[in-house]
Amino acid sequence: MAEEHQLPVDQETRPPDPPGSPIVSIGADVDVRALVGQIQSEVARKVEAGLYPPELLMDIEAGNDPLGAALLALRDAAQFSRAAPTASGRARFSGVVSALKRVIAKALGWHTRWILDQVHTFGSNVVATSSATAELLREHDRALNRLRGQMTRLQSQVPVLDGAAPSAPDRPDTSAGSGENRSATLTGGGRSRQVERELDYLTFENRFRGSLEEISGRQSAYLELFRIAPGKVVDLGCGRGEFLGLLKTIGVPGYGVDMSEVMVASCRQRGLDVRREDLLDHLASVPEGSLGGIFCAQVLEHLDPADVIRFFDLAWVALADGGVLVVETLNPRSLATFTNALYVDLGHLRPLHPYTLTFLAEGAGFVDVHVRYSSPVPPEGRLKKLPATEDAALQPLVTLLNENLHQIDELLYGPQDFAVVARR
């Protein structure tokens, strides 16, 4: 993808990447994580379309679950062969040796059959018991997931109930909707959302974020991930609805959620399905496993930390199995972020580190979690290299200086955004 950016190998000014991060920067047109993800989605589509025979479906189940794989191997191992090979590999006397082996096999047949029958019975019982145990474990797993979903939803209600409780005598009347309650609290997230209500975000975005076409161009890099989403895709904090427009172009059903009345009205004028609601309230209210994908760009930096954590938990519960999550935000590993994007928007509370969001996504239960860097600073805005010199004595200094410039350049003007991409 055009916006894909991978860290060069010789970048020592940044902290070392976590194990498994790509370190090779060549061949940027191949991203094996994306390719494997694409293939997994293709397989999911074929499963959905009923294109595989039952034995392959069993294999898929086993492949995704180590216990299933172990059971399959156990089943294979329980297929005992009753006939011992009697062929001989010897060049000479092979006929005689084979005949001798057959005679011995026949003579001992009654004995080996007696033992094999017992082994076979034992094997069948082991397979049956293991299968029953595995099914029981899976049932417990499903129950645990259901409980986890219920717990997350209940936890998300706690701040609302807290706000409704008449514990503080000077607390204002909170008879309005839950979204309003959340905004009225004095948390960082509350303050940020209050800013968003006061600020004319449509005018603000038109001036500072970039044109509709520019943002659509940037966000089109994520489109492929949602092409075969197992359900509707929601764009949380959809703003002017650029991504919803893109989804329409590929025929993927989607809708948006935004708190800004002006944004919602603007989207609806363009025929987009957008609801005015708090994004966390919305996530908590949709049925479990009902969403095919969640897209959330340039929003989490507006939330307070507790809400960021809750966001990932709620997203996991709301998504269907195989559903995709894409969360894009400012990249704090590039110092240019701190001189521009971070402070331009009054609603920004704090930048979020890619490692933190990866950690939260994995903690919530997402799989295939990885980071994509995007929005590189154009070459004209970056530090320039010194030209090579013909003076052989000076050249090592020029090389050294250029290496140092490169490191400083990466630190100052690295990619401006990143996205955490994950799958439920």
Added chain:
Amino acid sequence: LTGHQARSAPTRASQASPLRIGLVTPRFHPEVLGGAELLARWFAERLSLAGHQVEVLTTCALEMTWENVLRPGTERYGSYLVRRYRADRPDPKARGELEPLIRLGQRLSVQDEERWLRSGPASAAMERDLVRRGGEFDAVVGLPYLLGTTYFAFRAVPERFFLLPCLHNEPFAYMSTTARMLAQSQGLIFNTEPERDLARRIVPQLAPSAVVGLGFEPQVTGDPEAFRAKYGVRGPFAVYVGRLEHDKNVPLLIRYFTRYQERCGGNLELLLVGGGDVQPPPGGRIRKLAIDWADRDAMLAAASMLFQPSLNESFSIVMMQAWLCGAPVLVHARGDVLTYHCRRSNGGLWFANYPEFEEMVGRLERDEGLRRALGANGREYVRCEYGWPQVLERFEGAFSGWGVGRG
């Protein structure tokens, strides 16, 4: 100690103070081609060429029967010394009695575990000599973790013993004798981060450790066309190189490839290169091939892809060799070390089930550009991360960090 940290280390390999290293390994001979044995041989060569004083302590055995076929005594291999000791007579009775229990995950007493380790390979002569001459070494490095030669070397010279475990997720890794080495060695040298993660799952409080890996020559030799002519391989082929064993997940590869042929057709052939009990089914497009070791690179350069279905690898030398030859790699998704390499290199794909295998093999078979791009990424990865200068720097950096060889 990752590649990033190593590159920023202030000293270069050649500037590090020379170490006196004893390398304990059960078999050591150019004919022995197992992963751990190759690792020992390559390290012995490279460390001695870098100026370290290396002595290999090994047995007189060539095969895993531990029969003493080579002469005891010393032999000079270029820049280092090989000292051979007679291997103890194996004890098949103790092995037969105890090994099934270990494989079933039963906890044995330390005495029984040591009895199993002593059942072969082990060398009392080597242990006596280590006790007597241990002081001549700054470091005694033992590998791999699950053999008696390694464990009893640890017992003989614990104060200067370093373990290069080549750890796999298998029942032997969970024995208390293994845990003891992982916790009480003077230092642990891992091949990859996932290997160290596995060790941490077994022993949360590990001895000091470093991830070093293994080095490779960037240049490969061999003519793919000459290979095809010599072995009569005409069409496109995928290859598996390694032991043909259940433990290496080869039956699964055979099952998947057979099904691929049935469902998708095509003329891709699978070559199985290596010794072992697993046999390909008759009549299909899978065949065993015995090749000269010298033709390995030519074969990998001619291959459309390398399959590596094993779930238990601590490094995978053959993956690196395939990448150096420009071949893409397809690995099993539950092989942590293998997917780690693929993710870091952008040079290979991983499948979790048959349908994914089918999609991936199909794409690789059809798309030469994809094969080339993956192979090129893999080659660059091996050159950047596993060139000998980087590996030696990490090795020396680790020992320097542990304060070894400072008088």
